[in-house]
């Protein structure tokens with residue numbers, strides 16, 4: 145760290161106050177208050193909507209009443225079901241949030257058609273395979289889901305399919321209704337003592353395992369990412385994929401659909417199973433190669449299958465659903481009254497919270513920052529963005545920024561400072577003034593990467609009490625020219641430093657000069673030959689135009705040598721006034737910066 149020999153005088157002309165608006169800023173003003181929601185985490189808020197400007201939420205699939213009512217307290221709610229993809233694309237530019245279940249494809253076209261208005265997609269359920277997450281992130285749209293409220297419903301449906309399949313309930317019911325009485329045909333198989341392989345030992349899988357044990361089954365599970373002690377706690381042994389499928393009498397699928405699980409049950413894996421195995425799928429249709437399943441059923445390798453989910457829904461492959469050894473339900477796993485009310489409330493709260501700028505606990509495409517970390521970093525978030533915004537305006541040309549280093553000065557241990565939020569806000573400050581991009585926590589890293597902007601972070605460990613998470617933030621931009629040469633540090637990079645004082649972000653260093661100016665309104669930076677009367681000369685030019693000076697600070701290397709004057713102004717001075725400031729004989733260079 146370059147030590148500065150400069151000294152600082154600062155003159156405050158009026159008390160300062162932070163009053164900020166979306167897109168990045170925290171607001172505590174009652175004008176932005178929202179009705180309290182049950183169980184809401186008290187995150188600092190990034191306000192999107194001011195009082196009076198109600199957001200519009202499009203609910204594109206049936207959502208439990210409790211959730212709709214909750215949404216209506218805060219937003220205009222448009223419940224339009226069964227939209228075609230074209231209708232959805234047409235409507236979406238009028239919506240701030242979209243809520244779907246698994247039946248709506250939220251494709252790239254949807255994000256592109258939204259014209260940047262869509263800020264949140266809420267998936268009222270677990271699986272987000274119907275949402276194009278990459279496109280959402282690129283468009284700065286947060287995706288949240290409701291991952292817990294339908295777990296038990298899905299597990300109960302899995303068990304219902306397992307028992308119904310073993311006893312031919314669906315087929316027998318259909319035959320009785322058709323006037324038949326086929327007692328010999330529908331002899332079933334028993335569950336007790338049989339081996340059930342649970343594939344995917346997450347929320348649903350573990351609930352299925354627990355219930356199957358209650359039915360007297362021997363339960364094993366395969367899940368490369370599940371902790372063995374969680375399985376052990378409910379008496380389940382975790383085994384390899386091959387061991388699971390080779391030893392199971394019943395296989396129940398509970399993994400997400402990912403590139404790794406796509407068609408994980410196929411000709412090759414069916415061939416490794418016990419002849420007469422029975423399969424339940426309440427996860428996702430795509431984890432089974434459906435053509436291969438038909439072949440395995442025809443060959444008797446698979447005796448029966450009970451399927452709630454299909455590769456394409458509703459399923460087009462009639463050979464599979466019409467197969468006499470297949471029991472099919474129309475994706476009903478989450479469809480109980482209780483689960484749907486729970487999911488509706490869970491997603492409504494997440495969407496309203498996200499529209500209020502709270503970082504949703506169930507965010508799928510944004511880093512989750514714990515509430516306590518957030519509240520600590522709150523004052524530094526505005527500082528981070530302002531420093532980025534200031535630094536980029538000092539670049540001559542403004543668009544050749546490729547390499548940025550951020551230094552965090554902190555007395556905290558290096559692993560005790562989560563800087564993702566700060567980095568995102570610095571990125572926002574760096575990019576937004578020189579582009580029409582909208583940058584937020586969701587898309588900051590992506591947008592930086594897209595623009596070839598490399599942001600390196602370093603910690604500067606300070607002595608002293610680690611009560612505050614940070615002492616200062618420095619933003620360095622290397623390999624660029626500056627329109628204000630004094631902003632260049634000894635090593636030739638643009639450098640600005642800021643600190644938080646009494647909760648207000650301050651600019652505390654420009655290049656090697658120490659200053660102290662509150663980061664509000666706009667700033668004029670002047671380099672001058674240090675001499676009496678300079679403050680008065682600049683002040684009187686501004687006052688002639690009724691431009692209010694909010695803060696003024698002079699940093700100098702030594703008396704009567706070069707000094708930097710940082711002047712905070714509430715209004716934008718005219719070009720004429722700025723020209724006159726530049727013409728003061730002692731002024732060597734100056735720059736006007738909007739924060």
Ligand SMILES: NC(=O)c1ccc[n+]([C@@H]2O[C@H](COP(=O)([O-])OP(=O)(O)OC[C@H]3O[C@@H](n4cnc5c(N)ncnc54)[C@H](O)[C@@H]3O)[C@@H](O)[C@H]2O)c1
Pocket residue numbers: 270271272291294295298343344345346347348349366367368369370398399400401404405426427428452453475476477478479
């Ligand atoms: N039919 C329905 O209506 C319904 C309802 C709820 C959930 N689901 C689906 O059920 C599935 C599970 O949901 P959940 O809430 O239990 O999710 P979860 O994330 O809690 O559990 C999924 C588990 O799968 C594991 N897994 C990932 N890749 C795996 C692999 N290659 N092999 C084995 N295991 C793997 C994960 O480690 C995790 O433990 C999801 O696909 C979800 O969409 C369907």
Ligand SMILES: O=C(O)[C@H](O)COP(=O)(O)O
Pocket residue numbers: 245246247268269270271272294475476477478479
């Ligand atoms: O992933 C899920 O949550 C389930 O598949 C439920 O989907 P659904 O909300 O469309 O019933």
